[in-house]
Amino acid sequence: MNVTRTSTSPLRAAAAALALVLAAGLPAAPAAAAAQDETADRPVARRPGDLSYPPLPEFDPPQPRRVVLDNGLVVMLLEDHELPLVDAVALIRTGARLEPADKVGLASLTGQVLRTGGTGSLSPDELNELLENKAASIETSIGTSSGSASMSALAQDLPAVFAVFADVLRDPAFAAEQLDVAKAAEVAAIARQNDDPQQIAFREFSGVVYGESSPYARQTTYGSIGAIDRADLVAWHERYFHPNRVILGLVGDIDSERALALIEKELGDWPRGPEAGDPEVPIDESPRPGVYFVDKDDMTQSNILIGHLGIEKDHPDYYAVQVLNNVLSGGFASRLFSNVRSKKGLAYAVFGGIGSNYDYPGLVQLFTTTKTETTAAAIDALLEEARVLRTTNPPTEAELELAKQSILNSFVFESDSTREILDQQLRYEYYGYPLDWLARYQRGIEAVTLEQARAAAVAHLHPDRFSILVVGPGEGMDAPLSNYGEMQEVDITIPEPAVERAEVTAEGAERAAALLDRAAEAMGGAERVDAARALRVVGQAKQKTPQGEMEIDVATTYLFPDRFRQELTLPFGSMSMVLGPEAGFAVTPQGVMDLPASQLAALRSASKRDPVALLRLRDDPDLVATALPPVELEGTPLERLQLELDGNVTLVDLDPESGEIRRVSYRDAGPTGQPGETVRVYTDYRDVDGGLRYPFAVVGTFEGEPTFEATVESVEVDPEVEETEFEKPEGE
Numbered sequence: 219m220n221v222t223r224t225s226t227s228p229l230r231a232a233a234a235a236l237a238l239v240l241a242a243g244l245p246a247a248p249a250a251a252a253a254q255d256e257t258a259d260r261p262v263a264r265r266p267g268d269l270s271y272p273p274l275p276e277f278d279p280p281q282p283r284r285v286v287l288d289n290g291l292v293v294m295l296l297e298d299h300e301l302p303l304v305d306a307v308a309l310i311r312t313g314a315r316l317e318p319a320d321k322v323g324l325a326s327l328t329g330q331v332l333r334t335g336g337t338g339s340l341s342p343d344e345l346n347e348l349l350e351n352k353a354a355s356i357e358t359s360i361g362t363s364s365g366s367a368s369m370s371a372l373a374q375d376l377p378a379v380f381a382v383f384a385d386v387l388r389d390p391a392f393a394a395e396q397l398d399v400a401k402a403a404e405v406a407a408i409a410r411q412n413d414d415p416q417q418i419a420f421r422e423f424s425g426v427v428y429g430e431s432s433p434y435a436r437q438t439t440y441g442s443i444g445a446i447d448r449a450d451l452v453a454w455h456e457r458y459f460h461p462n463r464v465i466l467g468l469v470g471d472i473d474s475e476r477a478l479a480l481i482e483k484e485l486g487d488w489p490r491g492p493e494a495g496d497p498e499v500p501i502d503e504s505p506r507p508g509v510y511f512v513d514k515d516d517m518t519q520s521n522i523l524i525g526h527l528g529i530e531k532d533h534p535d536y537y538a539v540q541v542l543n544n545v546l547s548g549g550f551a552s553r554l555f556s557n558v559r560s561k562k563g564l565a566y567a568v569f570g571g572i573g574s575n576y577d578y579p580g581l582v583q584l585f586t587t588t589k590t591e592t593t594a595a596a597i598d599a600l601l602e603e604a605r606v607l608r609t610t611n612p613p614t615e616a617e618l619e620l621a622k623q624s625i626l627n628s629f630v631f632e633s634d635s636t637r638e639i640l641d642q643q644l645r646y647e648y649y650g651y652p653l654d655w656l657a658r659y660q661r662g663i664e665a666v667t668l669e670q671a672r673a674a675a676v677a678h679l680h681p682d683r684f685s686i687l688v689v690g691p692g693e694g695m696d697a698p699l700s701n702y703g704e705m706q707e708v709d710i711t712i713p714e715p716a717v718e719r720a721e722v723t724a725e726g727a728e729r730a731a732a733l734l735d736r737a738a739e740a741m742g743g744a745e746r747v748d749a750a751r752a753l754r755v756v757g758q759a760k761q762k763t764p765q766g767e768m769e770i771d772v773a774t775t776y777l778f779p780d781r782f783r784q785e786l787t788l789p790f791g792s793m794s795m796v797l798g799p800e801a802g803f804a805v806t807p808q809g810v811m812d813l814p815a816s817q818l819a820a821l822r823s824a825s826k827r828d829p830v831a832l833l834r835l836r837d838d839p840d841l842v843a844t845a846l847p848p849v850e851l852e853g854t855p856l857e858r859l860q861l862e863l864d865g866n867v868t869l870v871d872l873d874p875e876s877g878e879i880r881r882v883s884y885r886d887a888g889p890t891g892q893p894g895e896t897v898r899v900y901t902d903y904r905d906v907d908g909g910l911r912y913p914f915a916v917v918g919t920f921e922g923e924p925t926f927e928a929t930v931e932s933v934e935v936d937p938e939v940e941e942t943e944f945e946k947p948e949g950e
Contacts, residue, residue: 460491
């Protein structure tokens with residue numbers, strides 16, 4: 219049957235007609251292009267207000283067929299024969315909000331490896347090859363409140379691909395090696411999570427409003443990811459993946475009866491699971507007014523978020539709130555854009571509104587970015603827009619009508635394909651909303667009155683309860699943040715994975731001090747090591763990359779104790795990495811840029827692990843050192859020290875005869891950003907300028923894999939070095 223082709227044509231007609239109106243500003247099909255003057259031979263142009271438009275086609279989306287199998291699987295089928303393609307979508311009643319607090323990330327990892335880890339009958343490679351040969355795809359994921367699996371295939375391949383899709387849902391293998399890949403990617407993301415200030419702002423704002431221990435605000439950590447193993451994924455799947463927890467939809471070039479028979483064949487014998495519901499996830503609705511500050515001094519602007527808890531979509535004021543949001547932040551004519559950005563010139567970007575979710579409250583969020591020196595002015599501007607919207611300058615009739623028309627005119631584009639319609643229906647079924655919710659939404663927006671919009675502003679915007687979050691530098695603001703309430707500094711330090719530390723004993727500390735003194739003698743003598751003010755090392759490195767080996771000329775300058783500059787000449791250009799006492803930056807062909815926090819911390823630690831720099835720290839009162847049992851390097855025994863400074867643990871292995879440093883091991887970010895064991899092996903010690911000895915060869919590995927080989931050409935002790943070399947160029 220071609221019922222769907224006919225039923226979707228009004229949607230496409232409506233979309234096409236509206237697109238012409240919006241794009242050209244002309245009538246889609248005016249009754250007459252021009253009116254004829256009764257006394258003239260040529261047309262007389264009308265005023266824009268006199269132009270007439272035909273009504274858009276009635277919005278009447280096709281409804282999928284809904285069937286419930288004996289095992290509780292809910293099925294929705296929607297035919298669309300325009301193209302020989304079929305999509306399947308399954309929603310699974312699960313979600314990250316259900317995972318244990320000590321294993322945050324379990325749901326996400328399960329969602330990833332559900333697909334990448336193969337099945338009981340297909341290895342990961344076999345599964346990939348099968349889908350590639352059929353130009354098909356299967357994707358899976360688990361988000362905060364739901365899990366999903368999707369499939370796309372040619373109609374002729376539906377039986378074969380759907381059988382694999384069912385196998386992924388029912389019998390995933392969770393291959394251990396694919397779990398390792400997924401965990402590495404998660405760890406790499408954690409390492410980079412403080413690089414983007416806007417990401418920081420929205421992440422931390424969720425923690426402020428929901429509470430940092432809330433399942434809606436918890437974040438993955440190295441520890442939580444490290445605590446997850448394959449057995450956890452298997453147990454998660456066994457608990458939540460049952461047919462009576464799945465809503466499955468098929469859309470495309472299908473015959474409903476045949477599609478239903480295929481589903482019965484592949485999933486009809488899937489055993490029903492327990493009927494007990496999931497535990498409720500409580501929401502702490504207590505407001506948390508005040509100022510929350512994230513000190514990020516490697517930027518020159520502030521990211522600002524203000525707000526509090528929002529509503530759920532089934533709230534009686536939902537439609538009025540949607541209209542109100544459009545007045546506040548619906549486009550170039552909206553209040554936030556017009557007043558904060560255009561008239562006051564305070565914002566690079568500005569938007570906001572009263573957020574809503576299907577089954578838990580969203581967030582009220584007003585967001586902007588501004589120069590550091592206009593931080594307070596931008597906060598004042600956001601607060602003013604929230605206050606006047608509910609008091610002295612509520613929505614006007616003109617704003618109401620513009621907002622409603624904007625929502626309704628764009629409404630058709632959210633349902634202009636059968637796949638979009640099916641996705642909507644699946645969500646409504648999943649969250650227990652009426653299946654005609656879309657039609658109710660349209661009627662609800664049309665019915666919003668001026669009084670309702672104004673009442674929604676009063677009911678759901680509470681400036682006196684606002685939490686104010688600022689991410690930016692602590693210096694240079696136009697007014698103290700404490701003017702807006704009690705200020706709390708938010709710590710965004712990324713907790714490092716637990717590192718095994720040997721117990722420090724008096725005997726071990728005494729032995730460590732003696733070994734460090736011996737190592738200093740091996741470098742040319744303790745007096746010479748301590749007297750070195752600066753060091754310049756020039757050489758070449760062969761860097762291992764996924765694309766092959768890359769040769770780099772390297773010149774590194776140390777100005778002890780806390781300045782470091784490394785100049786790199788690469789095949790595609792030159793760049794420098796510079797570390798000062800307080801901050802760091804990079805000089806690249808694209809210009810000068812501040813180093814992200816994670817990279818800055820790694821560079822600061824690396825600057826202290828050069829053999830000379832490391833030994834200069836041996837008398838630092840904050841250094842905790844202890845001797846460990848001897849180890850071996852390629853069959854050669856070495857003395858081992860454990861050094862702890864600034865929370866970082868470094869293992870140093872010494873040649874027992876010469877006392878020279880042979881190997882340094884520590885945890886650091888690898889090539890993709892994930893932390894792991896980094897090792898530097900030093901050889902070829904030579905006498906250099908000023909009586910020092912220095913290694914002229916070093917080999918680096920990460921997690922046992924080679925990363926680089928470097929050879930030294932020259933070492934200059936106490937060269938002429940100006941402190942300005944470590945200062946960021948002005949105006950950059």
